[in-house]
Amino acid sequence: MNLTLFTDYSLRTLIYLGSLEGQQKASVEQIAKAYGISHHHLVRVGQRLAKLGLIKTLRGRNGGIELAKEPADISIGWLVRELEDNMNLVDCFSGEQMCAIQGACGLQGMLAAALHAYLQVLDRYTLADVIRNRSAIAKLFADASEWPS
Template sequence: MRLTSYTDYSLRTLMYLATVDREKLTSIKEISNAYSISYNHLTKVGHELSKLHLIESVKGRNGGIRLSAEPKDINIGWVVRQTEDNFHMVECFSSENTCLLAGGCELQSALREALNAYLAVLDQYTLEDVTANNARLFSLFQTALQT
């Protein structure tokens, strides 16, 4: 299973916000610079994360973003489900399935089982789990911002 860059950027944004001072606002530009990824793409990600109530967005000259929930309360599997546009691994997962084997093939059920197992593993992790080495991550972000 491959995640879209949108989901990747969503997870990276949340990880960044989990490592910085929760009282301080962070800018999309800062996160974009730390990861060397597109500011425009990250702005869209930030908007979606705000709609999902995962981050708080403060507008204005001194505005920015921060987590709106504790990292221990943000489930990675849930985030992936919310940010992926579909999980159509093969044609038979789509409503426009024209595969000759539809209705007689067991591949779809095997792949669905694999997808469910994949998501079940992600459901076992929170943002707190994947940022447990917070100090090391913060150091890496600071080094990236200095270059």
Template sequence: MRLTLHTDYALRTLIYMGLHANRRVSTHEIADAYDISENHLVKVIHRLSRLGLIDARRGRGGGLVLAHAPEDIRIGDVVRKTEDDMRLVSCESAHTEGTSCILSDMCKLRGALAQALDAFMKILDATTLADLLPGPLASGDTVQRA
């Protein structure tokens, strides 16, 4: 399974904010740290804010901060809320939309892939943002670019 850039950026944003939990950070700062598009990151931050994962404030004294403690943010929840399509193969959509595959009566692929996705998500559900943080940065340290 390959996560979308939207989910990738969402996870990077949360990790960056977790590393700098003692202060508000800016969109520009995160984009610069990871060398990613600030325009795309704005969309990600908007979604994270709507999902209640971050608190985003504009203007003087504004910025971004986690809305929950890192140990309360489950990575599986973030992935489910930021991925629009968790299907691993296109035949899954054909099955749910009422069209059929000529192999559907004997195909075991969907079942195997469903088990694989369940195992993948089980690991992410057991992982919190706190588990992904190496520890607080010392004053003056910077995040390594991905």
């Protein structure tokens, strides 16, 4: 299963923000430059993360974005479920008759079980687990000269 680019960018944004020390904020531009990804896409990501209550956006001279929750309170499994529009691994998951052997084939059940297991594993982790090595992540961003000073 591939996560969409939107989910990938959302996770990257949260990792970046979670790696900041203290109450530091970052701009979408800083995050886009740090990862070498589209500023435009990250604006949309930021809007969705704010709507989900995961980040706060602050305008003005000292503005930027910051986490709205503690990293330990941001479940990776929950986030993937919220951001992924289509978790159908194969066409027969849609409920429509898409395959000549649908209903008799055991593949749909196997893939459904695999997807369930995948999400159960992600449910065991939070953003805090992802950024456990926060200082190493911060050093990599600093080495890229994109870390906020």
